[in-house]
Amino acid sequence: MTHLRTAAGALLAALLLALPPATATAVAAATAAEAPRVALSRTEGGKGGEITVSGSGWKPGALLMLLICGQAAxxxxxxxxxxxxxNTDGRAATVDAKGAFxxxxxxxxxxVPCPCVVHVAGVTGQxxxxxxxxxxxGHPTAPLPEASGTGRLVVLTSARLEGSSGVLVWFGAPARREIVVTLGNLGQTTVRDPVFEVGTSHGVFAPQYEERQWRGAIEPGRKALVKLPVELTAGAHGDYQVSVRYGGKVLVEQPWGVGRPWGVTVFWVLLAVVVPAAxxxxxxxxxxxVRPEARTPRRPRARGRTPAPVSDEPTAVLPWFTPDSVPDSAPSETSPTTKGQA
Structure with missing residues (x-):
């Protein structure tokens, strides 16, 4: 994307040089007319006051952030x-259908001290x-630091992502990488400790930028290897786009494919099986x-012998034997029998 913008700018410059002066002036004016602009109701005010910020030439529907910043020009x-x-007193504005707000x-x-500006930056859409x-x-003022000039940083090599995902990323931990790019300073001032903006976007959504400060200095005509950390939210997966912006311009864009955290899926599957079973x-x-006992009570068993089975049926009495029919004494062997006696 950055190469396309550079090529388009070079092509426009070549066309302006080839055109007649009058035509070139008209084309340049038309191009400048399409650039976003900002106007203030007042250029000075004290704390507690209020100003009106208006603009035109912005993309319809874009969301803008309005801030008062120091150490800027x-x-x-x-x-x-x-x-x-x-930041706490900033305001958001939405561009209307005519590109104004x-x-x-x-x-x-x-x-930080002044010089100050009203900084209008696109959040989404532009x-x-x-x-x-x-x-x-009434706010203090101080000269702009000479060592912190923006210079003119350009990309010399293709960007790449370095690093690997740990085991915790498989269970939904945030994925982390470092975007590495070689930058050169084509300006006339030394760039010290530059503050970059690193953003990640997913699908059709606009990048969400976060500031990353690189510690070091890039002198005019020199180059440096810049490494900036990139981190996604927990559980993020899919195709992402990493962008690095400096001075309001996008320097590099690098795709990043993040795998699905299958460990989380396995965990929920196990949870759905183990919990119901438990x-x-x-x-x-x-x-x-809690259910009542349905067993028949048994008599206590005597120790040392097996009890006879107990039957609930009444004992039958033999018809030829009654207690009254038992003789008082048994007959001896020497006594005569009563057989044949009258």
Whole structure:
């Protein structure tokens, strides 16, 4: 994408040089007319006051962020990034169908000295940024640091992502990488500790940028290997696009394919199987304890011998034997029998 923009700019410059002066002036004016612009109702105000920020030439439907920033100047950007802005008093604005917007902004003191600007930057729908000079009355002022000039950084080599995912990423931990690119300084000032903006986008959504400061210096005509950390949200997976922006311009864009955290899926599958099984076993144990006993009571068993089976049926009495028919004494062998006696 960056190469396409550079080629388009070079082609436009070549066309302007080939055209007649009058035509070239008209084309340049038309191109400038399409660039986003910002106007302020007042260029100076004190803390607690309010100004109206309006603009035109923006992309319809774009969401913009309005901030008052210190240590900045139009054309030089905001030194230190949004850390130099009054972020808590910022306002958001939405561009209408005609590419214009108007929003009231409270005057607040930034955390760093002036010179100050009203910084208007696109959040979604458009990534351009425009600074308008503004003076915060009563706020300290200080010269812009010479060593922190933006210079003119260009990409010399293709960007790449370094690093690998650990085991925890398989279970939904945030994926981390480092985007590595070689940058050269074609400007006339040394760039020290530059603040880049690293953003990640997924699908059709616009990148969400976060500031990353690189510690080091790039002198004019020199190059340096820049490494910036990139991190996704927990559980993120799919095709992502990593973008690096500096001074409001996108330097590199690098695709990043992130695998699905299958460990989370396995965990939920096991949870769906183990929990119902455990609940079933607990329920059966409770049922076994609370249900009534259905067993027949038994007599105590005598120790040392096996008891005879007990029958509930009454004992039958033999018809030829009764207790009354038992003789008093048994006949002896010497006594005569009564057989044949009259």
């Amino acid at each position: 139009p054309g030089k950007g905001v030194i230190g990034g949004t850390n130099s802005c009054a 108007s929003r009231k902004l409270p005057v607040a003191e930034p955390p 990534q351009d940024s425009v600074d308008a000079a503004f003076t915060v009355a 609940l079933f076993r607990i329920g059966m144990a409770v049922v076994d304890r």
